[in-house]
Amino acid sequence: MIRMSDKSTIPFGPQHPVLPEPIHLKLVVEDEKVVEAYPSFGFVHRGLEMLVQKKDFNQMVYVVDHICGICSAMHGQAYCQAVEELIGIDVPERAKYLRVVWAELHRIHSHLLWFGLLADAFGFENLFMLSWRIREKIMDILEATAGNRVIISVNIVGGVRRDIDTEQAKWLLDELKEVEEGLKELEKIVKNNYTIKQRTVGIGVLSKDDAYMFGAVGPTLRGSGVPIDMRTTGYAAYGNLDFEPVVETDGDTYARTIVRVREMFQSIDLVKQAINKMPEGEINVKVKPNLPAGEVITRVEQPRGEVFYYIKSSGGKNLDRLRIRTPTFANLASLLHMLPGSTLADVPVLVLTIDPCISCTER
Amino acid sequence: MGLKEFVEKSFKKSPWVLHYNCSSCNGCDIEILACMTPLYDMERFGMVNVGNPKHADILVVTGTVNHKNKEVLKNIYDQMPEPKVVVAVGVCAATGGIFREAYNVLGGIDKVIPVDVYVPGCPAKPEAIIDGLYKAAEILKEKYEKMGKAEEVLK
Amino acid sequence: MINSREVKVDEIEKEAKYYYDNGYRFVTETCLEEDGKFKIIYTFEREYELENFHVYVNPAEEVPSISKIYFAALLVENEIQELFGVKFKNLAIDFEGLLFLGEYSPISPQASIEIMRRDKGDKNE
Amino acid sequence: MIKEIGIFIVAVILAPLIGGFLSGIDRKLTAFIQGRYGPPIWQPFYDVIKLLYKQRLLVNDFQVFSAYMYLLSAILSVGLFAIKGDLLMILFIMSLGLVFYIAGALSTKSPYSQVGAQRELMQMLAYEPMLIFFAIAVYNVTGSFNLAQIMTHGKLLLDLPLMFILLGLVLTIKLKKSPFDLSASEHAHQELVRGILTDYSGPYLALIHIADWYELVLILAMIAILWSQNLVIGALIALATFFVDIVIDNITARMTVKWMLAFSWSISILFTIVNIAYIYFRR
Amino acid sequence: MQSNLLLLSIIFPIIAGIIVLFLRQSSIRKAFIATSLGVIVLLSLIMLATLKVPDIFNSPAYYNGMDVAIKIGDFALLLYVLYISFKIKEWRATFFAVLQLVPLIYFEFFMLKEHEVAMFLVDELSIIMNLIISIVGSLIALYAFGYMDHHEEEKHVSPTRQPRFFAIILIFLGAMNGVVFSNNLMWMYFFWEVTTLSSFMLISHDQTEEAIRNAARALWINMMGGVTLLLGIIFIYTNYNTISLVDVLSIKDTEHILLPMFFIAFAAFTKSAQLPFQSWLLGAMVAPTPVSALLHSSTMVKAGIYVLLRFSPLFRNTLLSDFIAIYGAFTFLATAFLAISQSNAKRILAYSTVSNLGLMIASIGINTSSAIAAAILLLIFHAVSKALLFLCVGTIEQHIGSRDIEDMKGLVNRMPVTATITFIGILTIMAAPFGMLVSKWLIIEVAANQIWISGILAIGSALTVLYYTRWIGNLLSGTYFSKRSGEHINTAIGISLYSLTAIAIVLSFTISTLYNMLVMPQILNMKMDVALKAVKGYLYTSNGGFTIYPIFITIGIAIVLSLISIRKSTRIAVKTTPYTAGLTYAEEDGYDVRNYYLTTFATEGILTKYFNYISVVLIAVILGGAIL
Amino acid sequence: MLDMLKNVVSNLTHKPVTRKYPFEKREPFEKARGRIENDIDKCILCGICQRVCPSNCIQVNRKEGRWAFQPFECIICGACVESCPTKSLTMAKEYRPISNEKYEIVQKKEVQNPPNKDKKEGV
Numbered sequence A: 001m002i003r004m005s006d007k008s009t010i011p012f013g014p015q016h017p018v019l020p021e022p023i024h025l026k027l028v029v030e031d032e033k034v035v036e037a038y039p040s041f042g043f044v045h046r047g048l049e050m051l052v053q054k055k056d057f058n059q060m061v062y063v064v065d066h067i068c069g070i071c072s073a074m075h076g077q078a079y080c081q082a083v084e085e086l087i088g089i090d091v092p093e094r095a096k097y098l099r100v101v102w103a104e105l106h107r108i109h110s111h112l113l114w115f116g117l118l119a120d121a122f123g124f125e126n127l128f129m130l131s132w133r134i135r136e137k138i139m140d141i142l143e144a145t146a147g148n149r150v151i152i153s154v155n156i157v158g159g160v161r162r163d164i165d166t167e168q169a170k171w172l173l174d175e176l177k178e179v180e181e182g183l184k185e186l187e188k189i190v191k192n193n194y195t196i197k198q199r200t201v202g203i204g205v206l207s208k209d210d211a212y213m214f215g216a217v218g219p220t221l222r223g224s225g226v227p228i229d230m231r232t233t234g235y236a237a238y239g240n241l242d243f244e245p246v247v248e249t250d251g252d253t254y255a256r257t258i259v260r261v262r263e264m265f266q267s268i269d270l271v272k273q274a275i276n277k278m279p280e281g282e283i284n285v286k287v288k289p290n291l292p293a294g295e296v297i298t299r300v301e302q303p304r305g306e307v308f309y310y311i312k313s314s315g316g317k318n319l320d321r322l323r324i325r326t327p328t329f330a331n332l333a334s335l336l337h338m339l340p341g342s343t344l345a346d347v348p349v350l351v352l353t354i355d356p357c358i359s360c361t362e363r
Numbered sequence B: 001m002g003l004k005e006f007v008e009k010s011f012k013k014s015p016w017v018l019h020y021n022c023s024s025c026n027g028c029d030i031e032i033l034a035c036m037t038p039l040y041d042m043e044r045f046g047m048v049n050v051g052n053p054k055h056a057d058i059l060v061v062t063g064t065v066n067h068k069n070k071e072v073l074k075n076i077y078d079q080m081p082e083p084k085v086v087v088a089v090g091v092c093a094a095t096g097g098i099f100r101e102a103y104n105v106l107g108g109i110d111k112v113i114p115v116d117v118y119v120p121g122c123p124a125k126p127e128a129i130i131d132g133l134y135k136a137a138e139i140l141k142e143k144y145e146k147m148g149k150a151e152e153v154l155k
Numbered sequence C: 001m002i003n004s005r006e007v008k009v010d011e012i013e014k015e016a017k018y019y020y021d022n023g024y025r026f027v028t029e030t031c032l033e034e035d036g037k038f039k040i041i042y043t044f045e046r047e048y049e050l051e052n053f054h055v056y057v058n059p060a061e062e063v064p065s066i067s068k069i070y071f072a073a074l075l076v077e078n079e080i081q082e083l084f085g086v087k088f089k090n091l092a093i094d095f096e097g098l099l100f101l102g103e104y105s106p107i108s109p110q111a112s113i114e115i116m117r118r119d120k121g122d123k124n125e
Numbered sequence D: 001m002i003k004e005i006g007i008f009i010v011a012v013i014l015a016p017l018i019g020g021f022l023s024g025i026d027r028k029l030t031a032f033i034q035g036r037y038g039p040p041i042w043q044p045f046y047d048v049i050k051l052l053y054k055q056r057l058l059v060n061d062f063q064v065f066s067a068y069m070y071l072l073s074a075i076l077s078v079g080l081f082a083i084k085g086d087l088l089m090i091l092f093i094m095s096l097g098l099v100f101y102i103a104g105a106l107s108t109k110s111p112y113s114q115v116g117a118q119r120e121l122m123q124m125l126a127y128e129p130m131l132i133f134f135a136i137a138v139y140n141v142t143g144s145f146n147l148a149q150i151m152t153h154g155k156l157l158l159d160l161p162l163m164f165i166l167l168g169l170v171l172t173i174k175l176k177k178s179p180f181d182l183s184a185s186e187h188a189h190q191e192l193v194r195g196i197l198t199d200y201s202g203p204y205l206a207l208i209h210i211a212d213w214y215e216l217v218l219i220l221a222m223i224a225i226l227w228s229q230n231l232v233i234g235a236l237i238a239l240a241t242f243f244v245d246i247v248i249d250n251i252t253a254r255m256t257v258k259w260m261l262a263f264s265w266s267i268s269i270l271f272t273i274v275n276i277a278y279i280y281f282r283r
Numbered sequence E: 001m002q003s004n005l006l007l008l009s010i011i012f013p014i015i016a017g018i019i020v021l022f023l024r025q026s027s028i029r030k031a032f033i034a035t036s037l038g039v040i041v042l043l044s045l046i047m048l049a050t051l052k053v054p055d056i057f058n059s060p061a062y063y064n065g066m067d068v069a070i071k072i073g074d075f076a077l078l079l080y081v082l083y084i085s086f087k088i089k090e091w092r093a094t095f096f097a098v099l100q101l102v103p104l105i106y107f108e109f110f111m112l113k114e115h116e117v118a119m120f121l122v123d124e125l126s127i128i129m130n131l132i133i134s135i136v137g138s139l140i141a142l143y144a145f146g147y148m149d150h151h152e153e154e155k156h157v158s159p160t161r162q163p164r165f166f167a168i169i170l171i172f173l174g175a176m177n178g179v180v181f182s183n184n185l186m187w188m189y190f191f192w193e194v195t196t197l198s199s200f201m202l203i204s205h206d207q208t209e210e211a212i213r214n215a216a217r218a219l220w221i222n223m224m225g226g227v228t229l230l231l232g233i234i235f236i237y238t239n240y241n242t243i244s245l246v247d248v249l250s251i252k253d254t255e256h257i258l259l260p261m262f263f264i265a266f267a268a269f270t271k272s273a274q275l276p277f278q279s280w281l282l283g284a285m286v287a288p289t290p291v292s293a294l295l296h297s298s299t300m301v302k303a304g305i306y307v308l309l310r311f312s313p314l315f316r317n318t319l320l321s322d323f324i325a326i327y328g329a330f331t332f333l334a335t336a337f338l339a340i341s342q343s344n345a346k347r348i349l350a351y352s353t354v355s356n357l358g359l360m361i362a363s364i365g366i367n368t369s370s371a372i373a374a375a376i377l378l379l380i381f382h383a384v385s386k387a388l389l390f391l392c393v394g395t396i397e398q399h400i401g402s403r404d405i406e407d408m409k410g411l412v413n414r415m416p417v418t419a420t421i422t423f424i425g426i427l428t429i430m431a432a433p434f435g436m437l438v439s440k441w442l443i444i445e446v447a448a449n450q451i452w453i454s455g456i457l458a459i460g461s462a463l464t465v466l467y468y469t470r471w472i473g474n475l476l477s478g479t480y481f482s483k484r485s486g487e488h489i490n491t492a493i494g495i496s497l498y499s500l501t502a503i504a505i506v507l508s509f510t511i512s513t514l515y516n517m518l519v520m521p522q523i524l525n526m527k528m529d530v531a532l533k534a535v536k537g538y539l540y541t542s543n544g545g546f547t548i549y550p551i552f553i554t555i556g557i558a559i560v561l562s563l564i565s566i567r568k569s570t571r572i573a574v575k576t577t578p579y580t581a582g583l584t585y586a587e588e589d590g591y592d593v594r595n596y597y598l599t600t601f602a603t604e605g606i607l608t609k610y611f612n613y614i615s616v617v618l619i620a621v622i623l624g625g626a627i628l
Numbered sequence F: 001m002l003d004m005l006k007n008v009v010s011n012l013t014h015k016p017v018t019r020k021y022p023f024e025k026r027e028p029f030e031k032a033r034g035r036i037e038n039d040i041d042k043c044i045l046c047g048i049c050q051r052v053c054p055s056n057c058i059q060v061n062r063k064e065g066r067w068a069f070q071p072f073e074c075i076i077c078g079a080c081v082e083s084c085p086t087k088s089l090t091m092a093k094e095y096r097p098i099s100n101e102k103y104e105i106v107q108k109k110e111v112q113n114p115p116n117k118d119k120k121e122g123v
């Protein structure tokens, strides 16, 4: 007698249109209800951490920039901050502000991108188009200021490579105003659309304690009511800027969406503040070609949460060890917690609710 | 216009795109997605993203091949019906780009499947991707013409 | 610079429990090679303050997993097990070395000390 | 008889042209709604022709039969509609085709197409009763299921305003548009890859597309006969419904199966009862 | 002569059955049974050809003997039921047996004034029933040759219990003929009880605990029906002083008829396993499959429908009739719902049977000429198709050891013939242009101005399509890489499967002839105007029409085209694996999707509970309709 | 849903925002990084570019006077351009055109022209 299993198993990925990135979930479902989910990663694993052995610490900036195309500048920033701390140099003030500007622009573009994908995951094509349309403005800004649309590679150890002059700054603020208008429209849509609420409210609920103990970070954590935001530690120029972590308390997909939408407004505000407060001056300092020995941990708030950089050096041009724990990696545990018990239709939404970035995760 | 011409034109006018991200850094992927969005709108050329190899004519691959996804890439390629064209977007897909030396990377996708069009750039600009796809559509048409002959030979 | 204290391998669980009970959040574990041994740094956080401790592991030793205490440690421990070849015991879910690497990838690629041999058949899922 | 055969053939030839054209308009309009230009109007024809001449990729033999069955029954139902057959019978023939379409998808062993097929079954469960309700309501007004007789009535819309809305709903479900694009969707990005269509490929996918066009025309025709006094107006009403459906597609997210069943059943039962009560009240 | 023929068609199977009991040698027994079955079929064909119906037939020479025998039989049967109910401690059966015994004694000895009534009333309805009983019944019995051998082998039954089995089957066939031919209501009652008893004995055939428990349930529920049937007859007699069916049917003054009609309808409900009595039919699925096919889908449960049809003119245009319609429609919908949550093929078929019986009852309740026609058509087509499906499931179960439709995934590769036949069987039961669907069309068409009923029917039919479609999908699933194997089919099994398939298709194909020959005259008998006409595959009423040939042609074209396409494909097509998101496809432990059983909405248990409550209320309403 | 409707209506009444590439080409931004170009005349073959390149895609061979560049490995980061002492390396704003095959750009110092010589790369 050939007995098939009582439950259905459905592969979700690696090639799947909802997730632009390859990740495989083996879903065990009953009717449409997901009973268990077994993840399998590694389709993007390249082994970039080990490139420290082959590239010197200056070249590594470009490598970490290419860890991910979405949060690339912030990876560079985190890495540079770590190395700078290791060497013990102080970055010029202007560079710090510039880093804030680009980081926050990245945050906006990343959130808009995510928002589009989420809309796509619950089948709202028009919203996807809308949010990506708004996003193109940011891409233009990035290209105009840094030279590339996606991987801008502006950070180097000791500062930044490019400057934003006053004229460009003014243009940038004008463009941001338009983005802000678009975002307002977007916010209204999210808050008032019945179907979106049906698909997000109460989906993927993560309680405050769970979120905290599963080590969730970023909007995933803040959507559950825990106000942890690395930017409040005041790295780069954040110490001089005025902002509060965005927190929502419901802990469901909707709350996380709202957190991200509000963060975009916050980011626009931060960019404005940074540009207004930006002092004149140098944008980078020269660094010596050799590193001192030591280990450093830095943490930087990425769009998806805090990234954790550990570097260890024992002198020389190359680092001994670079270790990156990305926000998605930290959030995956929460995802695995949320998946069982959801419905199949909600799986894409749930996967996207933590805003997964697999290339970050797997490096 | 005769039927034959119309069919050939159809192949050029309706290339369906399948996008597979094969350990890329997302940079190229989001640019491909950007091609679908209103500002670049690749649907003007009849290109739609189908997400299913069995419906696709053009396989757009970003990123390098690593040990885990080379089979996936091969499977997807095999499940596409002829005529089919492969476009490698980004330098990763061409040679492995900056990841070449990492331990889990095999190199460009041409190590696994034949590639027809290379779109350089890191990431490739949306304009370049559209160029690439347009070129791919032309190659698709040529391949169809060749395939028709192959079929005649079979008969 | 980081400060971290050394603990013994069999005290890991106790320490983790201590942090758990005191409301610390798990951040990550970092593995590196030092003088033919593996050093695993455990990092916890409370109110933006990091707390670290580390252990030295002999290549042949098995490390007790804290994934039963902190579920979040599951992935990182699997990762270390896979990329370095350090064996963890009592993992909540053991991916058996197929979390990141494929069947034909190099074995424990981030470590120069090789301890793991792959003798499993087809499990590439 | 000869005349009827003539009409049958003409309808069968015209319907896919109209259907393809409409779906071209659909795509163009959707594009405009999203702020872009979109494909040329003739795009669906290019697509289908291209698919027809692609290589055949088969998973099993039954697939082929299913695709043909789906297409042929769609053709038959449109033809019968054109020669003014029995409304109920047309609906049954439509569902015959669907049975094969779904069974074909179920038989292919791809998890996505199977889940898609299951969902399509649910969708069928949602709209099939609506269509029968519609037929019944029409009967209650005109006293007949025969289209010829139904069409003598002229302004059915005034009697059946709610059933008209139901038909609009059916159209949305049939077109696989948001919020009901569960089993597959017009757009690629959805959780089931292409859902029920996943394993149909090449020429067979083309057959299914053509069949979809037939069904689109059929449902639009059903809407049109609500104003059979002047079929031009009827056609305009149908097109307006089509337009509204496209707009709805663009302002809603995809919903879940559960929601769809609950919604469509409660709406259809409520609307039918209210509407029929209204008919008797008007008498 | 003709009445002797009728008598023979009742007596012969019974005698043959008794003889079979003593034939211990397998080959002789089989030969004997086969000949008897042949005789039975022949008899019914002769009757079809020669009987001038409708008419009453009498054979005074045998009347008294029969009558006395039946009277004795009545008591013997009830006492036997008492005995077994004691033995298996089924007190409800005891209770109902006593409840029958007491009125029976009173009725037979103190009320009934002896006067002779005609023995047989035969009209087209009886002929139809008789044809179903003999032809379908014989084919099923033939099938049982192969089935029972395998069954006993599997269960290690020794010594063989086959003589008992076939004896009961044969006796049952005779009894069924008795039910449909009898003019004397008391005879009908007797045969009715015989069918109950044979059902009990066949359900408990395997003698397992579960079998006995379920058989006991079937027994007591059907005994309850027996009580009400008897009560109905007694009421009729007290009011109209007759137990002759012909006389009853010609009653003009219908003032007192409704209450007995309710009782009879109640009996019909129990026999047809309508809600809330469906549990016995589901339990009966433990019986060997031929039993399920014969008794519990195609013939015995139809006795209820037959009785209702028979008496339907008496309650035409009454509130009772309307309520029966609603009740039937409700059963149709509710059991269709229940069927959706099932993955056990036999339970699906059982629920579907109940559901279809409900549909027939609903259309009898609607009680217009087209509705009755639809009911009769349904009766015919359902009997053939459902028997076929049951037999298919039986065959499949013996091969793969499971009757779960999930286990039938890819069956077409393992058992190509049976799977194809099952596929066709399912098609004949749910898809146009086959008879079942045509009848359904007719019912919806005639019910169109009864909103409640038509609404229920609309949803119910969609549900029916749902649970059959996914079964088809499972049967035919597979890829070019699936393991294939040939199939060996036992001759007896083969003959019956093939002939049933052929009958199912041919009957659908010749639906207009069938209608004109057998159904329409029956409608006329019932003194109704014929609204439904049929010519050359075109059935039409004044409201609409259904034509079947174009659909057959369509299917034909599809077959031809796909054959061409597949043949062409072998040259240029690539046989590929199903899409699995890019993972390497593995045929055996690939990804697998079960059907949706909607268990997240409601489970069978809960639904059954609520549906039972509703149905009890509905029966109470029917009673109200009868009294008012 | 009405907010979305407003958006729909405004989109329908306005011209699409699509940039009609390739029919209308946009001017690249001032700072855009398109592709690197080497003015071999200015190049002194110092090899700094080779050393800073994170992607190892420049090979300078002073003896042979050969400056080789793998355009399909270059990530267009601009590090080489910034560090080139003679500014012989420049960043062009236009992106590198697509191609049917990979190639290598080899420039020789001694040879006057042609400056660009394409050669298929043998990977």
Ligand code: NFV
Residues within 6 Å of the ligand: A068, A069, A070, A071, A075, A302, A303, A304, A305, A307, A326, A327, A328, A329, A356, A357, A358, A359, A360, A361, B026
């Ligand atoms: N935010 C972010 Fe990353 C990082 N680090 C992470 O998961 O996007 Ni690609």
Ligand code: SF4
Residues within 6 Å of the ligand: A066, A069, A151, B024, B025, B026, B027, B028, B029, B062, B063, B089, B090, B091, B092, B093, B097, B098, B121, B122, B123, B124, F075
């Ligand atoms: S080519 Fe560049 S942007 Fe594209 S995937 Fe590779 S590293 Fe990322």
Ligand code: SF4
Residues within 6 Å of the ligand: F038, F042, F043, F044, F045, F046, F047, F048, F049, F050, F060, F083, F084, F085, F086, F087, F088, F089
């Ligand atoms: S750095 Fe400039 S000058 Fe030196 S080799 Fe490179 S291109 Fe020539």
Ligand code: SF4
Residues within 6 Å of the ligand: F036, F052, F053, F054, F055, F056, F057, F058, F073, F074, F075, F076, F077, F078, F079, F080, F081
């Ligand atoms: S742009 Fe960057 S990657 Fe390209 S050659 Fe120059 S340094 Fe190397």
